[in-house]
Amino acid sequence: MSKKTSRSRLAYILIGALLVSTIFVTLQPFLPKPGSDTPPLPPPPPIEKVAIPSFNVDSAFVFVQKQVDFGPRVPNSPAHQKCAAWFTGEFKRYGLSVISQNFKATHYKGTTFNAVNIIAQYKPNLPKRILLAAHWDSRFQADKDEKNKTMPIDGADDGASGAAVLLEIARTLAANDVNLGVDLLLFDVEDQGDDNGASETWCLGSQYWSKNLHRPSYMPYSAILLDMVGAKGARFMKEGVSMQVAPQTVEKIWSLASSLGYGNYFVPDPRSGITDDHVFVAQGAGIPMIDIISTPNEGDDPFGRHHHRHSDNMSVIDKNTLQAVGQTLTAFVYQTYNGVL
Numbered sequence: 635m636s637k638k639t640s641r642s643r644l645a646y647i648l649i650g651a652l653l654v655s656t657i658f659v660t661l662q663p664f665l666p667k668p669g670s671d672t673p674p675l676p677p678p679p680p681i682e683k684v685a686i687p688s689f690n691v692d693s694a695f696v697f698v699q700k701q702v703d704f705g706p707r708v709p710n711s712p713a714h715q716k717c718a719a720w721f722t723g724e725f726k727r728y729g730l731s732v733i734s735q736n737f738k739a740t741h742y743k744g745t746t747f748n749a750v751n752i753i754a755q756y757k758p759n760l761p762k763r764i765l766l767a768a769h770w771d772s773r774f775q776a777d778k779d780e781k782n783k784t785m786p787i788d789g790a791d792d793g794a795s796g797a798a799v800l801l802e803i804a805r806t807l808a809a810n811d812v813n814l815g816v817d818l819l820l821f822d823v824e825d826q827g828d829d830n831g832a833s834e835t836w837c838l839g840s841q842y843w844s845k846n847l848h849r850p851s852y853m854p855y856s857a858i859l860l861d862m863v864g865a866k867g868a869r870f871m872k873e874g875v876s877m878q879v880a881p882q883t884v885e886k887i888w889s890l891a892s893s894l895g896y897g898n899y900f901v902p903d904p905r906s907g908i909t910d911d912h913v914f915v916a917q918g919a920g921i922p923m924i925d926i927i928s929t930p931n932e933g934d935d936p937f938g939r940h941h942h943r944h945s946d947n948m949s950v951i952d953k954n955t956l957q958a959v960g961q962t963l964t965a966f967v968y969q970t971y972n973g974v975l
């Protein structure tokens with residue numbers, strides 16, 4: 635072995651070591667840190683917030699009028715059938731995917747109703763969803779009236795107002811894209827119950843839906859029911875069952891309404907529980923749903939004076955009330971996406 639040979643070997647070793655250390659220094663920022671298996675993920679890009687669209691109250695008003703023009707939407711009547719077809723056509727026109735859930739319901743007086751719950755889905759593939767619901771049928775008799783007690787009512791407020799707000803929200807979603815799932819659910823046969831009978835004689839559509847969900851294990855992020863949301867002098871109080879099942883949703887809605895200037899409609903006072911679709915949705919499907927329902931009066935009959943009377947017609951409908959509810963719900967949907975709520 636010669637000196638020359640060993641010197642050149644040493645040179646190779648030195649050059650090799652230099653190369654390895656250069657590669658290591660170059661790669662070091664990309665190598666895993668000691669104690670972690672994978673490099674840390676980059677922070678998620680902030681979501682681009684979307685503006686809250688204006689709720690078009692003139693359009694909502696026309697939707698109330700349109701329903702009333704069909705005549706009372708009592709199950710098994712031609713008006714009921716025509717109105718259901720109209721809803722379906724409208725939702726489809728706005729690009730929503732519609733499920734008509736047909737079912738038979740037995741009235742407490744014995745009649746079998748051909749009934750239909752209508753479920754309109756905005757962005758049906760998105761897992762995070764908000765459920766907005768209302769009943770669309772109108773009552774078969776004017777029990778509380780002085781005259782024509784056995785004749786059906788127009789149900790401009792009790793039925794048509796909530797459905798109109800939902801339709802207008804469908805139209806708004808179609809025109810103002812948001813990456814959030816929204817389900818608009820119209821319950822049938824809510825208002826054909828027995829005033830002197832069991833609470834189960836009411837809300838037959840929501841009772842059916844709760845046991846036959848349109849998709850298995852359906853659980854929305856938030857669920858809100860609207861009932862009697864269009865009359866002059868409406869007052870929405872914090873209803874008892876809503877406060878029991880979803881107080882956080884109640885708080886969000888009432889404080890949002892107040893921040894939008896509708897604090898005179900959304901009054902932060904408690905009111906005792908009311909038998910309405912949300913009760914059966916909570917009981918039957920375990921979905922915590924709140925009820926926005928006008929109860930301007932205290933005592934046994936908290937509803938407006940037109941309730942279950944013939945005066946529940948277009949003359950009680952007030953655009954200011956529809957605006958307060960419609961704009962609050964629109965803001966609720968878009969602010970939920972924005973991560974503000």
Ligand SMILES: [Zn+2]
Pocket residue numbers: 773792825942
């Ligand atoms: Zn009613």
